[in-house]
Amino acid sequence: MSRADCPRLTLGSVVAIAREGGFAAMPGLSRPRRFACRDLTEGQRARLQALIDEIESLGSPGSPGGNDRMVFRITLEDTGETPSWERLVDESLTPKSLNRLWKSGPAALGD
Amino acid sequence: MTGMPTSSRLTAFMPPHVLERVASHGNARLKQCARNTLQADAQFRLRNASRPSARPADSPRPGQVARYIYTANRQQTLPGSLVREEGAPDSGDVAVDEAYQWLGATYRFYWEVFERHSIDDEGMALIGTVHYGEDYDNAFWNGAQMVFGDGDGELFNRFTAALEVVAHELTHGVIEREAGLIYADQSGALNESLADVFGVMVKQHHFEQTVDEADWLIGEGLLTERVNGRALRSMAHPGTAYDDPVLGKDPQPGHMDDFVQTASDNGGVHINSGIPNRAFYLAATRLGGFAWEAAGPVWLDALIDARLARDADFATFARLTIDRATARFGGGSEAERAVTQAWADVGVLP
Numbered sequence: 001m002s003r004a005d006c007p008r009l010t011l012g013s014v015v016a017i018a019r020e021g022g023f024a025a026m027p028g029l030s031r032p033r034r035f036a037c038r039d040l041t042e043g044q045r046a047r048l049q050a051l052i053d054e055i056e057s058l059g060s061p062g063s064p065g066g067n068d069r070m071v072f073r074i075t076l077e078d079t080g081e082t083p084s085w086e087r088l089v090d091e092s093l094t095p096k097s098l099n100r101l102w103k104s105g106p107a108a109l110g111d
Numbered sequence: 112m113t114g115m116p117t118s119s120r121l122t123a124f125m126p127p128h129v130l131e132r133v134a135s136h137g138n139a140r141l142k143q144c145a146r147n148t149l150q151a152d153a154q155f156r157l158r159n160a161s162r163p164s165a166r167p168a169d170s171p172r173p174g175q176v177a178r179y180i181y182t183a184n185r186q187q188t189l190p191g192s193l194v195r196e197e198g199a200p201d202s203g204d205v206a207v208d209e210a211y212q213w214l215g216a217t218y219r220f221y222w223e224v225f226e227r228h229s230i231d232d233e234g235m236a237l238i239g240t241v242h243y244g245e246d247y248d249n250a251f252w253n254g255a256q257m258v259f260g261d262g263d264g265e266l267f268n269r270f271t272a273a274l275e276v277v278a279h280e281l282t283h284g285v286i287e288r289e290a291g292l293i294y295a296d297q298s299g300a301l302n303e304s305l306a307d308v309f310g311v312m313v314k315q316h317h318f319e320q321t322v323d324e325a326d327w328l329i330g331e332g333l334l335t336e337r338v339n340g341r342a343l344r345s346m347a348h349p350g351t352a353y354d355d356p357v358l359g360k361d362p363q364p365g366h367m368d369d370f371v372q373t374a375s376d377n378g379g380v381h382i383n384s385g386i387p388n389r390a391f392y393l394a395a396t397r398l399g400g401f402a403w404e405a406a407g408p409v410w411l412d413a414l415i416d417a418r419l420a421r422d423a424d425f426a427t428f429a430r431l432t433i434d435r436a437t438a439r440f441g442g443g444s445e446a447e448r449a450v451t452q453a454w455a456d457v458g459v460l461p
Contacts, residue, residue, distance in 0.1 A: 018375075020375045020376045021376045021377065021380075021381070022248070022249040022251070022381075023249055023250045023251060023270070023276065023279070023280070023330075023343070023381075024248055024249060024267065024330065024333070024343055025376050025380075025381035025382070026343070026353070026358045026359060026361075027358065027359030027360070027362060028355065028357050028358035028359040029248065029358065030375070064253065064254075065253065065254040066251055066252045066253035066254045066283070067251060067252045067280075067283040067287075067294060067302065067303075067306070068249065068250060068251035068252060068280065068283070069251050069253075070249055070251075073375070092187065
């Protein structure tokens with residue numbers, strides 16, 4: 001997929017991140033987070049865009065296989081709550097920046 | 112994936128189970144595309160699994176286990192560094208020695224009860240990696256080996272602490288080789304349930320517990336004292352294992368009336384497994400004695416039955432267990448009645 005095809009964040013975009021699965025698949029471990037671009041600084045939006053680009057660049061690597069693996073679900077909502085873009089990323093292929101963002105929230109995007 | 116939006120922008124990640132369905136049910140062009148992608152996916156998996164030449168030696172003879180325990184040293188590289196292999200003394204590392212002991216107990220169960228020689232029934236080496244990742248709250252089977260995290264210490268203890276967790280992960284290997292149940296929706300929940308069923312039987316077998324003495328808990332001892340819960344799942348009473356401000360409430364149903372429709376976790380494979388889990392518990396407790404004497408063999412017979420399709424649903428598996436109970440114990444036998452009643456009690460069969 002070319003860069004031009006990557007979703008571009010706007011002020012109305014909302015990015016949602018949640019973790020799923022695992023042997024201990026418990027509701028509280030999903031820790032869903034939502035990042036409304038309107039509430040982010042320009043620099044934070046740029047870093048979030050870079051993460052989206054990085055996830056998109058992973059393409060479709062397939063599943064590493066096996067059972068009880070954990071997966072991140074990243075969803076982009078542009079208008080309303082209907083996803084316009086969604087990716088599932090296996091934990092073993094997850095960019096570190098995504099893991100930090102899921103763990104720490106907007107603080108992981110810097111100022 | 113269930114509930115996955117269908118926009119073309121949402122399809123770059125296509126889970127294997129969806130591809131497999133397209134390969135078997137789509138039109139000619141879609142079938143070919145799906146087959147090509149599955150082939151590429153299989154090549155990807157091979158690259159990421161241990162190469163055969165790199166695998167340690169399998170068991171030299173039936174009845175003898177071959178264990179290899181590695182440490183990932185808090186990294187996420189597999190298999191890591193070898194710490195203890197078959198016949199070596201205690202390493203002094205609790206997680207290493209637990210993995211070694213529980214893999215041995217699991218091998219012994221499959222061998223002594225079913226004369227099954229390891230995961231593939233051909234003596235496959237049992238490879239386990241401990242100390243995987245940092246504060247890692249999980250254990251998994253990657254298609255070639257078992258992997259165990261240390262837990263974060265706040266909510267979870269190390270995942271080797273519970274025998275049934277180790278047995279659960281090893282059993283995923285057995286299921287993969289015997290039935291290849293697709294890891295999504297009902298077949299995925301069945302996959303999870305079978306791993307729990309044999310995991311809990313390994314625990315009962317090791318501690319010589321009858322069905323009435325057993326706790327029927329999965330992951331007992333994994334939760335720290337800070338958590339309000341006894342375990343991760345209860346096979347006897349799904350939905351009651353924990354109710355905690357941080358972890359939430361155990362969402363498992365014990366009856367088809369409460370089946371959870373969700374896209375998350377491959378269609379709720381760790382949630383809806385509560386239904387077949389309870390069916391096994393009901394059948395085993397009706398029959399009494401040790402679970403591995405009657406109910407266990409019926410479930411294994413069904414698991415290895417060639418008629419069990421990769422996308423089997425609960426009802427298909429239920430009918431197969433009744434059929435295998437009849438074949439093993441006779442029509443109208445106590446076992447057949449107990450199995451039939453169990454599936455009716457959880458609403459899978461009328």
